[in-house]
Amino acid sequence: MVTVTLWGSLRSATGGLKDVEVEARNTGEMLKALAKKYPALESVIEGGVSVAIDGLIYKEAWFTPIKPDSEVVLMPYMKGG
Amino acid sequence: MSKIHVSTTINGDAVEYLCEPSETLLDALRDHVGLTGVKEGCGSGDCGACSVELDGRLVCSCLVLAAEAEGRSVNTVEGMADGEKLHVLQQKLLDHAALQCGICTPGILVAAKALLEKNPDPTETEVRYWLAGNLCRCTGYDKIIRAVMDAAAEMRGA
Amino acid sequence: MVTEYVEGSTGAELNKREFKVIGTRPPRPDGIDKVTGRALFGADLTAPGMLHATILRSPHAHARIISIDTSAALAMSGVKAVVTSQDFVKQSSSGNQDTLDNCMARGKVLYDGHAVASVAATSVKVANAALKLIKVEYEVLPHETDVDGAMLDTAPVLHEGRKFRNIPEGNNANVSGYWEFGHGDLDAGFAKADIIIERSFKTAATHQGYIEPHATLATMGPDGRGEIWVCTQGHYMVRDLSAAFIGIETSQLRVTASEIGGGFGGKTTVYLEPVALALSKKAGRPVKMVMTREEVFRATGPTTSSSTDIKIGMTKDGRITAGQAKLRYQGGAYPNITAMLGAMTAFASYDLDAVQTLAWNVLTNRPKQAAYRAPGAPMAIYTVESVVDELCQKLGLDPLEVRLMNAAKKGTLSSYGPTFDEIGLVATLEAAKAHPHYTAPLGPNQGRGVSCGFWFNFAGNTSVSMNINEDGTVAVIEGNPDIGGSRASISMMAAEELGIPLEKVRTIVADTNSIGFNDVTDGSRVTFAVGLATIKAARAAIKNMCGRAAQVWGIDADAVDWVDGAAVPTGHNAGEFPPMTLAEIAADQAKTGGPIAGHHEVNVDGAGVSFGVHLVDVEVDPETGFTQIKRYTVFQDAGKAIHPDYVEGQMQGGAVQGIGWALNEEYIYGEDGKLQNAGFLDYRIPVASDLPMIDTVILEIPNPGHPYGVRGVGETGIVPPLAAVANGVSHAAGVRMFELPMSPPRILAAIDGAK
Structure with a gap:
């Protein structure tokens, strides 16, 4: 199991939970599991998200491994100037 | 309206072009003479x-009519170097790495050259005020000012 | 074998590497072209048979388009094609449809200057005359340009009937985005505070102000194949959007990036390109479009304006106990995420037990905002750093000591979610504290301002190829427009990794059909991500060259190492053969197996965040309210400065854009919803005589995610100046300022109000 921390405004999709647990070995599995467990997150994930694993931010990198004790934070898709 | 025939000198060369009465020198240089460095x-x-x-x-060549160049002499950035030098x-x-995107660079060079022809030994403040009409959005001007001061010093020594 | 850096190297390990090329200051490869006028920018290309196109723009801030009659324009001599929104393909993604509708209004015009139709003709003069013959019937609607006004229930709705995702109850139909970030118990945090300050701030919309207006030359033949030449931060983005908007496949459209005359985020989208392509398709001739400066101001993206409420609690000795920010941004007529980025960055400099940021994006009758250098961060961090300064002032504490006490560091849970890895804020603050500027005496009417700043930095999709030429030179091919000297830094990284002199390397930015996909030049990503891909492409070429040497020597490829630009035998073969240089291997490549090249394509991750600290001394004239910048010093963590001149240039340029934002620059709208200052005379960006030298101190706290430790440097520099200057002005004038820009009338009013 990995614990995924969501950004605040997504709590409405998880019944108020900020930290949720899913079974996943990598980013792609984690995103799929999240969308399955919390269908309200599906459109958010499809719209594009970033994932921070142990402090490093990844964009759409499905095969990035996640260790059970990794810090996993779901973040919005970001764009710079 | 018919076009105006202009005979002028650009970067030391005799040049002729046809322009509309309302056309700017900027457009004539870029579109008729091929000097897109301006x-x-x-x-x-x-x-x-x-x-x-x-x-x-x-x-500013955008504020001069193309027809006004008749019989006069125009110098652009393309005329600054002497061949390869x-x-x-x-x-x-x-x-001094005084350019980033480089779009303001031709104007800065022409303006700085005009300054040093008049005042070979300008203070930093004089350089800043002379170049106040040349906008640069990339550099914050620091390296440009240093480069012009350094050029002035070298030209005085030469 | 190649000497690999170890993935996950620590900063200390990266610090030990000795560089030959990295860190030097060679002249830039595109320099001669740019000082002689030879460099070709967006408007500098012409094509045989070329037409010129111009755009009819809305004179109204908000109106329904009842009808458009283009027949008289089309009938005019010299007019070859006219397009309106009907000539483009409907998009499946709402984001793309918004971008298309911004290029050409569909159904409604949403701001003063919104494009309605375009004419291609034999000259600009004819095109402009034809625009006057287009009859547009409008039903004028009420408009709103203010962020707080647009949130009221009485505000006119821009997109009737459109639903936006995740908007809480109680917000009106103009709220297109809502976000929350933070952690900890806010009430408990504020309960621990000895002092709590609550303030409200406003900042004006500012424009990126690149000196080169948008320009493009597009051509499309009857075979359905197109070409675009354009000044852009991302030609793959131009290709994908333009092809989608006119309904062709991307392989049929080749886009070439010209030299770019500044962008700062403003050239990360399309305005003219799909229009020129559609006109060329209809006319069967190349079409050139160049915006006027007025069009750039009225119709291309400025940044957002903001209205923010902020609350920070602090103990008597300077520890921040809790922070909360409510950020309301307007970014014009279409949705955007800039408020979200503001909410993520607002408190990023601090190690906080309790923090919460809430952000709303609101639609208004203004042009669609575009990214502007660290989008969202400057105005958010301005509010936090202003209140932290006021707390320090009230408590009699040193502003740098307080920031050091509260600074985010490795292991800090960031206010936007993840835990920080190795970061350079503490070192940057220490450098500022130790700098002579911080303790220099101040004159009368002068004040010193301090602010921290932060930006994430991004990475993303990147492709680099590298050809080893027979004469021992190297051609590097990349696909990101060079906006601030990246061809120089990429050539340097290639030379460093290959172990050859810099002058042997030439880097070009290739067109969309010549190399794999690349994300836009944005988010301070290029030196980091393209640099990383270049280093890996070099390693691929090195591996190939080591293999050739091994074959020539008749030994195992594993027994060959690459040292100082040459293959050398290792292990029991060490010293058995003299080193074989890159030039020697290159010369024989046809005989040893054919052309040698290296390439690397990757969606890069591992961008390192960057912090900056700015110190400024200002002098405020109490008679006129005019503020002069007397001294300015920028401290910033670059990870590793590849070409220090251009790192300094980014720091200086960012600081000066921020100074303009703080003191002068603003979009001014009249009651009629029209932009009143669409020119450089009335929208005043800093000029040379406004400024002193901008001193710089580069810190190098390596980013573990890059082989050389690079962090992006392009954006962080614009973040701290807003608060640094505001804090300086507040100390100099003796009154707190809560609105940007701090133009002389606002400062005078504040001084008079305090009397």
């Missing part, structure tokens, strides 16, 4: 990217 940033005399020397006087100002801008 840049348009605003078309209203506010940014200095189109700076050229007209009979030795620094002007760069003008001291050009070399100093490179040495």
Whole structure:
């Protein structure tokens, strides 16, 4: 199991939970599991998200491994100037 | 309305072009003479990217009519280097990394050259005020000012 | 074998590497072209048979388009094609449809200057005359340009009937985005505070102000194949959007990036390109379009304006106990995420037990905002850093000591979610504290301002190829427009990794059909991500060259190492053969197996965040309210400065854009919803005589995610100046300022109000 921390405004999709647990070995599995467990997150994930694993931010990198004790934070898709 | 025939001198060469009465010198230089080193940033005399020397006087070529060049002498950035040998100002801008995107660079060079022709030993404040009509959005001007001061020093020594 | 850096190297390990090329200051490869006028920018290209196109723009801030009659324009001599929104393909993604509708209004015009139709003709003069013959019937609607006004229930709705995702109850139909970030118990945090300050701030919309107006030359033949030449931060983005908007496949459209005359985020979208392509398709001739400066101001993206409420609690000795920010941004007529980025960055400099940021994006009758250098961060961090300064002032504490006490560091849970890895904020603050500027005496009417700043930095999709030429030179091919000297830094990284002199390397930015996909030049990503891909492409070429040497020597490829630009035998073969240089291997490549090249394509991750600290001394004239910048010093963590001149240039340029934002620059709208200052005379960006030298101190706290430790440097520099200057002005004038820009009338009013 990995614990995924969501950004605040997504709590409405998880019944108020900020930290949720899913079974996943990598980013792609984690995103799929999240969308399955919390269908309200599906459109958010499809719209594009970033994932921070142990402090490093990844964009759409499905095969990035996640260790059970990794810090996993779901973040919005970001764009710079 | 029929076009106007203009005979002028550009970067030391005799040049002729046909222009509309309402056409700017900037457009004539870019579109008829092929000197696209002269840049348009605003078309209203506010940014200095189109700076050229007209009979030795620094002007925004977007504020001069193309027909006004008749019988006069125009100098642009394309006329600064002597063949392969760069003008001291050009070399100093490179040495000081005084350009990033480079769109304001031709205007800055022409304006700085006009300054040093009038005042070979300007203070930093004088350089800053002289170049106040040349907008640069990339550099914060620091390295440009240093490059012009350094060029002035070298030209005085030469 | 190649000497690999170890993935996950620590900063200390990266610090030990000795560089030959990295860190030097060679002249830039595109320099000669740019000082002689030879460099070709967006407006500098012409094509045989070329037409010129111009755009009819809305004179109204908000109106329904009842009808458009283009027949008289089309009938005019010299007019070859006219397009309106009907000539483009409907998009499946709402984001793309918004971008298309911004290029050409569909159904409604949403701001003063919104494009309605375009004419291609034999000259600009003819095109402009034809625009006057287009009859547009409008039903004028009420408009709103203010962020707080647009949130009221009485505000006119821009997109009737459109639903936006995740908007809480109680917000009106103009709220297109809502976000929350933070952690900890806010109430408990504020309960621990000895002092709590609550303030409200406003900042004006500012424009990126690149000196080169948008320009493009597009051509499309009857075979359905197109070409675009354009000044852009991302030609793959131009290709994908333009092809989608006119309904062709991307392989049929080749886009070439010209030299770019500044962008700062403003050239990360399309305005003219799909229009020129559609006109060329209809006319069967190349079409050139160049915006006027007025069009750039009225119709291309400025940044957002903001209205923010902020609350920070602090103990008497300077520890921040809790922070909360409510950020309301308007970014014009279409949705955007800039408020979200503001909410993520607002408190990023601090190690906080309790923090919460809430952000709303609101639609208004203004042009669609575009990214502007660290989008969202400057105005958010301005509010936090202003209140932290006021707390320090009230408590009699040193502003740098307080920031050091509260600074985010490795292991800090960031205010936007993840835990920080190795970061350089503490070192940057220490450098500022130790600098002579911080303790220099101040004159009368002068004040010193301090602010921290932060930006994430991004990475993303990147492709680099590298050809080893027979004469021992190297061609590097990349696909990101060079906006601030990246061809120089990429050539340097290639030379460093290959172990050859810099002058042997030439880097070009290739067109969309010549190399794999690349994300836009944005987010301070290029030196980091393209640099990383270049280093890996070099390693691929090195591996190939080591293999050739091994074959020539008749030994195992594993027994060959690459040292100082040459293959050398290792292990029991060490010293058995003299080193074989890159030039020697290159010369024989046809005989040893054919052309040698290296390439690397990757969606890069591992961008390192960057912090900056700015110190400024200002002098405020109490008679006129005019503020002069007397001294300015920028401290910033670059990870590793590849070409220090251009790192300094980014720091200086960012600082000066921020100074303009703080003191002068603003979009001014009249009651009629029209932009009143669409020119450089009335929208005043800093000029040379406004400024002193901008001193710089580069810190190098390596980013573990890059082989050389690079962090992006392009954006962080614009973040701190807003608060640094505001804090300086507040100390100099003796009154707190809560609105940007701090133009002389506002400062005078504040001084008079305090009397």
